[in-house]
Amino acid sequence: MSLAFAILGLLSYKQMTGYDLKNVFDASIKNIWPAHLSQIYRELSGLEGKDLVVSHTETQESRPDRKVYSLTDKGRDELNQWLNQTPQNFVSFTRDETALRMFFGSKIDKDEMIFQLKTLIKQKKETIDVLHEIDAQIRNSSSETDKKFWLLSVMKGYKIAEAELSWAEVCIEELESMHDS
Amino acid sequence: MSLAFAILGLLSYKQMTGYDLKNVFDASIKNIWPAHLSQIYRELSGLEGKDLVVSHTETQESRPDRKVYSLTDKGRDELNQWLNQTPQNFVSFTRDETALRMFFGSKIDKDEMIFQLKTLIKQKKETIDVLHEIDAQIRNSSSETDKKFWLLSVMKGYKIAEAELSWAEVCIEELESMHDS
DNA sequence: GAATTCATGTAACTTGTTACATGATTTA
DNA sequence: TAAATCATGTAACAAGTTACATGAATTC
Numbered sequence: 001m002s003l004a005f006a007i008l009g010l011l012s013y014k015q016m017t018g019y020d021l022k023n024v025f026d027a028s029i030k031n032i033w034p035a036h037l038s039q040i041y042r043e044l045s046g047l048e049g050k051d052l053v054v055s056h057t058e059t060q061e062s063r064p065d066r067k068v069y070s071l072t073d074k075g076r077d078e079l080n081q082w083l084n085q086t087p088q089n090f091v092s093f094t095r096d097e098t099a100l101r102m103f104f105g106s107k108i109d110k111d112e113m114i115f116q117l118k119t120l121i122k123q124k125k126e127t128i129d130v131l132h133e134i135d136a137q138i139r140n141s142s143s144e145t146d147k148k149f150w151l152l153s154v155m156k157g158y159k160i161a162e163a164e165l166s167w168a169e170v171c172i173e174e175l176e177s178m179h180d181s
Numbered sequence: 182m183s184l185a186f187a188i189l190g191l192l193s194y195k196q197m198t199g200y201d202l203k204n205v206f207d208a209s210i211k212n213i214w215p216a217h218l219s220q221i222y223r224e225l226s227g228l229e230g231k232d233l234v235v236s237h238t239e240t241q242e243s244r245p246d247r248k249v250y251s252l253t254d255k256g257r258d259e260l261n262q263w264l265n266q267t268p269q270n271f272v273s274f275t276r277d278e279t280a281l282r283m284f285f286g287s288k289i290d291k292d293e294m295i296f297q298l299k300t301l302i303k304q305k306k307e308t309i310d311v312l313h314e315i316d317a318q319i320r321n322s323s324s325e326t327d328k329k330f331w332l333l334s335v336m337k338g339y340k341i342a343e344a345e346l347s348w349a350e351v352c353i354e355e356l357e358s359m360h361d362s
Numbered sequence: 363g364a365a366t367t368c369a370t371g372t373a374a375c376t377t378g379t380t381a382c383a384t385g386a387t388t389t390a
Numbered sequence: 391t392a393a394a395t396c397a398t399g400t401a402a403c404a405a406g407t408t409a410c411a412t413g414a415a416t417t418c
Contacts, residue, residue, distance in 0.1 A: 001404085001405095002276070002278050002281060003405075003406095005281070006281055009281075009284070009285045009288075012285075012288070017368095017369070017370090018369080018370080018371085019368070019369050019370080020369095028284070029280075029281060029284055031274075032275065032276070032277045032280040032281055032284070033276050033277065033280075033281050034274050034276070034406095035406090036406070036407065036408085037371090038371080038372085038373095038406090038407080038408085038409095039405075039406065039407085041370080041371060041372090042371095042372095042405090043405095045371095060368095060369090062414065062415065063368060063369075063414080063415080064368065064369040064370055064412095064413080064414085065369075065370075066368090066369070066370090067369085067370075067371095079285075079288070080288060083282055083285055083288050083289045084289055084290055084293050086293070086296060086297050086300060087278060087297075090278065090279055090297075090300065090301045090304055092275050092276060092277040092278065092279070092280075092345070093212075093215050093275075094213070094274070094275045094341060095183070095213070095214050095215070096213045096214070096337060097183050097268060097271065098271055099210075099213040099214075099334045099337040099338070100183060100186070100187055100190075100210060100213055100214050100334070101264055102330055102333050102334045102337070103190070103209070103210055103213070103330060103331060103334035104190045104193075104260075104264055104330070105329075105330030105333070105334075106326045106327050106330055107190075107193070107260070107261060107264050108264045108265055109265055112265050112267070115267060116267050116268075116271075119267065119271065120271050123271055145287045146287050148286075148355060148359065149283055149284060149285070149286030149287055150284060152283050152286070152351075152352050152355060153280045153281070153283045153284035153286075155348060155351070156277060156280040156283070156345075156348050157280070159344040159345075159347065159348045160275055160341065160344055160345075162344065163340040163341055163343065163344035164337075164340075164341075166340065167336060167337050167340045170333075170336070171333050174329060174333060178329065182376090182377095184377080184378095198396095198397070198398090199397080199398080199399085200396070200397050200398080201397095215378095216378090217378070217379065217380085218399090219378090219379080219380085219381095219399080219400085219401095220377075220378065220379085222398080222399060222400090223377095223399095223400095224377095226399095241396095241397090243386065243387070244386080244387080244396060244397075245384095245385080245386085245396065245397035245398055246397075246398075247396090247397070247398090248397085248398075248399095
């Protein structure tokens with residue numbers, strides 16, 4: 001459901017193709033709501049069937065045709081309704097493979113587990129770097145209307161990544177202080 | 182894929198029915214890997230088809246029959262192999278509806294957004310309380326072999342919930358300091 | 363010459379969610 | 391007497407993932 005509203009929301013800024021949308025997803029809300037290109041195309045078809053978006057085709061020379069989607073009035077209404085309505089369940093579960101492995105840690109070779117955690121830390125640091133870049137970009141190029149909200153949503157991804165990083169660090173310390181059995 | 186290994190892992194402690202497994206999920210790894218009962222039943226059928234688990238039926242008087250699943254040697258092998266093998270992608274995305282709404286915050290009534298955040302905070306505090314209970318239970322009733330690992334996996338959920346809580350608090354402050362447009 | 367970008371999707375498969383169906387026993 | 395617990399699932403649908411297919415233009 002929310003993917004639909006993420007798309008409607010992004011289209012409320014400007015009309016875009018599925019391909020454009022994928023790029024905007026990756027540059028803005030990827031960390032809080034990722035989407036595959038194939039998912040975006042499927043969702044756009046569905047939204048067009050419900051008259052929440054409409055498309056028109058722009059022919060290009062030497063490039064594939066662009067199928068440009070834009071919000072309809074109906075789509076804008078549904079978006080605003082969704083945004084301004086408190087959800088009953090806020091649940092945002094992380095399915096976390098590393099934490100799952102940790103639960104079964106007694107069956108895992110200690111050095112292997114530490115290696116996995118160190119790899120995780122490397123990846124999370126990269127995520128944090130990317131988020132800093134996105135943050136900087138928003139700071140010096142977006143409208144005053146949106147700036148604060150966009151920064152806050154980026155902050156969410158940042159705080160989660162920080163929490164994951166710090167968890168992995170504590171785990172390594174704990175594992176290293178454990179005497180071998 | 183990981184749901185299968187979560188089940189195999191839990192069955193490595195003792196044989197259980199699907200119903201038992203659901204209770205164990207909810208009391209242990211729910212925060213890092215939730216599962217619906219219907220999902221567990223489906224997965225168990227699949228695992229039995231691959232000979233990773235076997236079942237036998239225990240007849241009961243005045244209660245429905247219990248279909249008890251246990252790990253096979255093959256299942257134990259696959260579990261250990263999975264646990265001791267570094268995954269190529271660690272990505273644990275949170276799809277977070279509240280952060281998504283925040284991104285589109287300029288289109289949301291300020292008081293409504295604050296209300297949503299406050300509701301979120303209430304729920305996260307409850308989650309943290311539950312995690313404290315699980316933590317306490319593990320501390321005074323599980324084996325030395327597993328204790329540390331279980332506590333670390335619970336800590337993961339705890340750190341995430343704390344991050345979400347603190348994010349929501351910052352958001353409320355920011356929103357309240359914004360002059361109305 | 364190889365990889366990336368632009369741009370469209372479809373198809374198949376795996377997971378996750380929600381609703382339905384059954385029915386006795388126990389607790390509030 | 392209403393709700394929760396025990397215990398099994400199935401069915402339908404929604405969402406997420408991965409692979410396949412096409413093909414020119416541009417950048418490294």
